Each structure stands twice: as C-alpha cells, then as structure tokens.
Amino acid sequence: MADDSDTVITAAVLVIGDEILSGRTKDRNIGYIAEYLTGIGIDLKEARVVADDVEEIAAAVNALRTRYTYVFTTGGIGPTHDDITADGIAHAFGVPVVLHPDAVDMLKQYLGDNLNEARLRMARVAEGAELIENPVSKAPGWRIGNVHVMAGVPNIMQAMLDGIAPTLATGRRMLSETVEGRGVKEGDIGGPLGDIQARHPGVMIGSYPQFDGTRFTTSIVLRSRDAGPLERATADVRRLVDTLISEPDR
C-alpha cells in the first residue's frame, strides 16, 4: 500500500441487482464502501445501481473503469440464474466466461458432495480474473484489470474488501473536521460560509442541515489533504458558528 504520495486515487462503486431498484432490498454497500475508501485514502467519485442485465452491467463497467483508478462491484455472483455479473463483466472486457480452476477446487473442498451445477456457477469468472478470498462462505470474488467483483451480502462484501485493501494503491488521506452548528440555520450561515470557502480554496467546505421535525441544525464539514489550511479554515468556521449561536433571537 503506497502512502503519502501526491497522486489522487479514485474509485467508483457499481451495485448490481434488481432487488435494489425495486426497493425490496435497501443498499447498505455504497455507504460502507464510501466510508472505507475515504479511510484508506481513496476518493469515491461516483456510484451507480444497475439491473441484472448483461448489457447494462457491461456499459456501466466500461464507463467507470476507464474513468477511475478502481471499480468495486457488489452483487450477482451467487449460484442462481439471476446471478449474471460474470457475464456482464466478461462482456465489458470482451473475454469469455470461464470456470476458474482454483475456485472450482475451493468449492469442491468446501462443499464436497453438495457441489452441484448451480453451485459451480460460483466459480464463473471473466477469463483472466484473479480470485478474491471469501473467508465467510468460500465462494470467491475476483478481480480483472481494475475491477473488483464482490458479493452483495454486506458481511461477505466487507470481508472481501478487507482482503482487497492491502493490494490497493492509496493516495494521501483526506483529512476532515466537523463543526456542529447546533441551532444554527443553514440560511443564516450560508452567506458568511461562502465567504470562508472563497478565502480557503484548498479546503472543501460542505454544509449539511438536519431537521428533527421542528427545526434545522447545521453541520459544517471541512475536507483537505493538507493539515495547515484545514486547521485555518476550521478556525474561521468555528468563530462564525460561535458568533451566530451567541446572537440573540436565535
């Protein structure tokens, strides 16, 4: 894992599955992967959710793998007929789907007599892929080029990501500070906050209102790869928030 380089490493997440688009299953993988990548110094730049459709998967994979350092897919690598992620990704790379011999061996060893034709589908990969270990239920994920193919079941995906992380190039970590403006309305802080943003172009300043049903409060999140500018901008925001909180009639 390369650290402290000035290179910015980027990524996209591709969630594959009709069940997410129908609303039956609520995705929990985008948020998890987003937080995980931020933590190791990789910028998640985009996420997409597409249906179980070979052409849709292939089009999304090709759009994303050419733009970002890494792509992480979740879903569609199980043993049933609707698990067609391998087909979509093979199509994107213009290679056939093959049974990975190591995956077949692993499944044989783990499943013994229970290894039937359906379960053998879990050894299907795009030709040229390398396996990603699945410590939870053995059926592996895999990587081809810069695309990492992971399970959709959250705890399995998370275990796979732990296995992948040490193999990834990472950039300088994004640092972040949060100033909680309790009782501060976004509309009151908006003007002067924009001025602070203008004075600190190297720091990304986001403003996030929460609404508890009766009133808003505002969290200001500051992000930068450089500690000095981040500290100075954060000090300015803290002063602003203190001023607003101490004003009467709030």
Next chain:
Amino acid sequence: MADDSDTVITAAVLVIGDEILSGRTKDRNIGYIAEYLTGIGIDLKEARVVADDVEEIAAAVNALRTRYTYVFTTGGIGPTHDDITADGIAHAFGVPVVLHPDAVDMLKQYLGDNLNEARLRMARVAEGAELIENPVSKAPGWRIGNVHVMAGVPNIMQAMLDGIAPTLATGRRMLSETVEGRGVKEGDIGGPLGDIQARHPGVMIGSYPQFDGTRFTTSIVLRSRDAGPLERATADVRRLVDTLISEPDR
C-alpha cells in the same frame, strides 16, 4: 395518473452530494424512491450518486433524462455555496439559472426579515422550471422537462414526492410474490429454479440469500405485470421449496 396502460414507465434517481461519496451521510433516498415508484407502477431502472460538481451533475442528468421517462434528483438545493444542483441542471438543459418569482414570493412570505442573500439561493432554478411544493420547510423543489429536483433531507424529499406522484404517468403495476425458503440454500435451489425461470419467461424470478452469521436462507421473489403467469410460476416455486424443505439431512 394513467392506469392499466401497457406502456412501461421508467425512471432514474440521481443523488447529488459529496457527503454521500465520502461516506459521512448514508443515502436513504434511493431505497425509498425505489419502493415508492414500484408501488405506483413506475420501473426504476438506474440510480447514480455524483459529487457536488456542475459538470458531473450535468453529464449524469443528460445521460439519464434521454433514456428514461423520468429523472428524480435529490440534494443540493439548499442555501449554501455547495448547493449547486440548479447550476448543474441548467447546464444540462443549456439554459441560465434564474430566481423563480413565485419561489421568491414564497420565501419572502415564509421568512420575512430572515430572507437574506443565502436563503434567496433557494429560489434559484433552471429557467423554465415549475415549482414543486415543500410542505415541510417551504423552500421548493422544481421540475424542468422530465427532471424532478428534490431536497436531499429525507422527510422533505418524501413530502415532495407525494406532491409529484399525482402528476406522473404510471404504467401497469408490477405484481410481486415472495416465497420464503427458510433453511433452503441458494445452491440447492439454483438448478431447479433456473428450470422454472426457463418455463415462465414472462415472470422475473430473483433469488436472495440471507446469512445470519451461521447459515443461509433464500427468498424467492417473482415479479410480473400479469397475474395469471405470476400465480402459476409462484405455485411451481412453492412446490420446489416444499420439496427441498422436506428432504432429510437439511
């Protein structure tokens, strides 16, 4: 709202916000909108998450609005400098950003002397837009062409969606049945389930494993716009699940 038509109405969701991609905020809007649209007979076909970046927003909006009947965006319509959804969508449509006079009036009436320059940002729309009511906190959403621009705060977004729904064309509702295969492993049901799918091409059959840390169970979800074929395929799946559950050594 047109009902019982044979037209399939499609949609995409575009979530706009750095906070989702950094993992700081976990998106809850995609899942809510997915379930909502399914319920009123609109097929959500794709979802994307992009950063607070005018070019990224514009590119995604143009990719999605040309492919699907409707696009629903969430986020980036508040009063701070990082709320640039209006800029991105105006750019996509090739029109300027303007202050919508009705939105200005509404904000004046609601906010009185608190209407400052920052809050006035909440009246910014792409030229030609129509307002979408915000019963929670007044600052409106808006629609231009087939693109509906909504708040990112979930309860405000949900209220806006309730207001939009009666204006949408809807297709024949997708019907769905779920067969819970408790104790059924996906790898055991995979083969015969694929055969059932092949016999019922008009029904979409999905298989969704859950894993509770020690073992998998499998939910089979069948979907079709036609009740007859759905009923017949569901009966086949129920028979299959019953057979698997009654087998010894499971």
